[in-house]
Amino acid sequence: MDRIMSLRKPKSPIAEAYRLIRSSIEFSNVDKELKVICVTSSIQNEGKSTVMSNLAVSFAKLDKKVLIVEGDLRNPSVHRMFNISNINGLTDILLEKKNFTECVHCNVVENLHILTCGKIPINPSEMLSSKKIRSFIDELREHYDYIFIDAPPVGIVSDAGIISTYTDGCILVVGSGEVDVEMARLSKERLEKVGANILGVVLNKFEHKGNTEYYSYYEDDSKRRSRRKK
Ligand SMILES: Nc1ncnc2c1ncn2[C@@H]1O[C@H](COP(=O)(O)OP(=O)(O)OP(=O)(O)O)[C@@H](O)[C@H]1O
């Protein structure tokens, strides 16, 4: 759990940055239910899983009941992030081999439950677009305050777009120096095309006065403007 600064160094500027993002999300929650949130980026390695895990921990610390669901069925990593096993997980539930209670890791951090990938499937996109996963996520809504889904990169496969259709909001992580503005803009457009509610962009790995681990959160402009009008 080395990368979970919200846990390891709760008083650090990084943990504080996550609390700021958390507040922005909570604030967006006023008008419309914002419970299931997916986190994606344009390409691999921009920091999706790191950002998603830190945010989830940050909410769990508020005494919210939080669930992380591994949504990257091609390159799952949530189990490594939290040092837990990945023997049983989401795919086993979708294939009706196990039930949720048999797969979920409870209180990995107080109030934080985790559902890892399980066996890597041969048909991830089909699994992620199935009716079964939609009704499963709907059922989970009744049991958690927040559900974070770690999605694959939106610029590489269609999975993140599919996931966004059953989530209430999407966060786009941009790895500073790893993607250019055009690529980030294309990813935003891809998500918008499938009707995703983009909550904002997290600029990750931004070098700020010698600190390489600095996070910024930019709320989607149109949302900020429409809120101001109210
Ligand atoms: N803010 C940061 N500062 C420095 N290193 C970071 C930061 N965020 C993530 N990293 C590092 O970048 C690498 C990729 O992070 P992570 O696994 O979270 O990315 P990802 O987008 O989920 O990758 P993948 O596409 O493979 O799922 C890791 O080695 C992680 O430690």
Ligand SMILES: [Mg+2]
């Ligand atoms: Mg990842």
